[in-house]
Amino acid sequence: MFTFKHPVDIRFGEGIISQLGEIISDLEYSRLVVVATRSQVKNGVAEFIETELGEKIKTVISDIEANPTIENVSEIAAALHAHDAHAVIAVGGGSAMDASKAAAAAYMQGVEPGSIIEHTDFTRALPVIAIPSTSGSASEVTASSIISDKSQGLKVPLIGPGLYPKVALVDPELTLTCPPKVTAISGIDVICHALDCLGSTKHNPVSDTLAIRAANLAFKNLLAAYNEPSDREARTNMSLASMMAGMAFSQTGTSGSHAMSYYLTSQYDVPHGEACAFSLDEWFKVNAKANPQLHDHAKDIGFEDAEDLARAFNGLKQNLGLGMTLSDFGINHADIPVIADESMRQANMKNNIAQLSRGEIIEMLEQKQA
Ligand SMILES: [Zn+2]
Structure with missing residues (x-):
C-alpha cells in the first residue's frame, strides 16, 4: 500500500x-x-x-x-x-x-x-x-x-x-552557465537523492522508478556536464535527473547519506552535495545487505550489483575532484564519535532501511580516513 x-x-x-x-x-x-x-x-x-x-x-x-x-x-x-x-x-x-x-x-x-x-x-x-x-x-x-x-x-x-x-x-x-565546481557538487547530490530514496523505509514502486532513472541519467551525464559545460544533451539529462530524484524524495524523504551530511556542512563547511556523497557508497552497500532488492536496482541503474555501483560512484567522485576522506575535509580522527552521534540524531536517519548501531557508524567513518 x-x-x-x-x-x-x-x-x-x-x-x-x-x-x-x-x-x-x-x-x-x-x-x-x-x-x-x-x-x-x-x-x-x-x-x-x-x-x-x-x-x-x-x-x-x-x-x-x-x-x-x-x-x-x-x-x-x-x-x-x-x-x-x-x-x-x-x-x-x-x-x-x-x-x-x-x-x-x-x-x-x-x-x-x-x-x-x-x-x-x-x-x-x-x-x-x-x-x-x-x-x-x-x-x-x-x-x-x-x-x-x-x-x-x-x-x-x-x-x-x-x-x-x-x-x-x-x-x-539556464544551467549552461553553471560553473564546473557547482555542477559537480550539485550534480553528485542528484545521485545522493536518488540512492537515499532507494534506501528509505518510505520507498514505493513509483519513487523507486523515478530514483532508478534519475540515478541512471546522472551516472551517464554528470561527468560530461562537468567537463564540457556547454554539452546541451548532458545538461538536459542532468536537469531531468535532478527533477525526477526530487519528485522521488518529495515522497520518501532522504536517508543515511543526508543524515550524515548535515554536521559535516554546519561544522566543517563541506558543501551539501559533497557532504552527502562522502558516505553514500557505504550507505548503499549497507542498505543492500538489509534489502537485497537494492542489488536489482543497481543492475537497473547500469551496474552489476551494489558493490559495483559503490565503486563506480567513488570513481565518479574522484573524476569530479570531490573529497574522498575525512582528511580531505581537514577533519581529525578524534571527531569521529561526535560525527556518529550527530548523524544518529537526525530524523532522516530513522528513514534508513539499515538501522546501524553507534559502533557500526563509527566503523563506517573509520573506513573513510585517509
Ligand atoms: Zn541533498
Missing part, C-alpha cells in the same frame, strides 16, 4: 522560460517579487524576467546567501508585504528557492520571519514559481526548505505541503 501525491505544475524543456509571461497571465498574477541569485542577475536572467513581465515585477531581491538565512527570509517576506504580492518568482539554485518558499509561508501565515525556524505548520504559503539554474537541490519539486540560523549555528529543514512550488519551470538552458 502506498500513496503518491505531487501537486507541482511542471514545465520542462530548453527555452521554456520564454513561456513565463503566458504562465503568469494565466494565473492572473499582477504583483510579483523576484528573488534571483547574484549569478542570475549577472548573466541576465533576472533582466529577461523583468523585460518579459514589465510592471508586474515590483522588486528584485538578489543578495541571497549560499545557505539561505533567516535574514534572507525576512527581506523577502518584507518585500512581499510591501508590495501586497500575489506570488514570488525564485530563480537560482536551492538557496533562492528555499528562501522564497520559507518567506512565502511566513508572509501567508502572518508569522514573524525571525521565528520561522520554530514554526511547524507549513500547509499554506503564497504561490512560488520556481526556476532552477542548477541541477541538484530539486527544491522546485519538493515540499522542503532548509534555512540557516547563523546566530545559533543551525540548519533547520522546514517541511510541509504548502512549500511545494505552484509551478516548476525547468529550463536546462
Whole structure:
C-alpha cells in the first residue's frame, strides 16, 4: 500500500522560460517579487524576467546567501508585504528557492520571519514559481526548505505541503552557465537523492522508478556536464535527473547519506552535495545487505550489483575532484564519535532501511580516513 501525491505544475524543456509571461497571465498574477541569485542577475536572467513581465515585477531581491538565512527570509517576506504580492518568482539554485518558499509561508501565515525556524505548520504559503539554474537541490519539486540560523549555528529543514512550488519551470538552458565546481557538487547530490530514496523505509514502486532513472541519467551525464559545460544533451539529462530524484524524495524523504551530511556542512563547511556523497557508497552497500532488492536496482541503474555501483560512484567522485576522506575535509580522527552521534540524531536517519548501531557508524567513518 502506498500513496503518491505531487501537486507541482511542471514545465520542462530548453527555452521554456520564454513561456513565463503566458504562465503568469494565466494565473492572473499582477504583483510579483523576484528573488534571483547574484549569478542570475549577472548573466541576465533576472533582466529577461523583468523585460518579459514589465510592471508586474515590483522588486528584485538578489543578495541571497549560499545557505539561505533567516535574514534572507525576512527581506523577502518584507518585500512581499510591501508590495501586497500575489506570488514570488525564485530563480537560482536551492538557496533562492528555499528562501522564497520559507518567506512565502511566513508572509501567508502572518508569522514573524525571525521565528520561522520554530514554526511547524507549513500547509499554506503564497504561490512560488520556481526556476532552477542548477541541477541538484530539486527544491522546485519538493515540499522542503532548509534555512540557516547563523546566530545559533543551525540548519533547520522546514517541511510541509504548502512549500511545494505552484509551478516548476525547468529550463536546462539556464544551467549552461553553471560553473564546473557547482555542477559537480550539485550534480553528485542528484545521485545522493536518488540512492537515499532507494534506501528509505518510505520507498514505493513509483519513487523507486523515478530514483532508478534519475540515478541512471546522472551516472551517464554528470561527468560530461562537468567537463564540457556547454554539452546541451548532458545538461538536459542532468536537469531531468535532478527533477525526477526530487519528485522521488518529495515522497520518501532522504536517508543515511543526508543524515550524515548535515554536521559535516554546519561544522566543517563541506558543501551539501559533497557532504552527502562522502558516505553514500557505504550507505548503499549497507542498505543492500538489509534489502537485497537494492542489488536489482543497481543492475537497473547500469551496474552489476551494489558493490559495483559503490565503486563506480567513488570513481565518479574522484573524476569530479570531490573529497574522498575525512582528511580531505581537514577533519581529525578524534571527531569521529561526535560525527556518529550527530548523524544518529537526525530524523532522516530513522528513514534508513539499515538501522546501524553507534559502533557500526563509527566503523563506517573509520573506513573513510585517509
Ligand atoms: Zn541533498
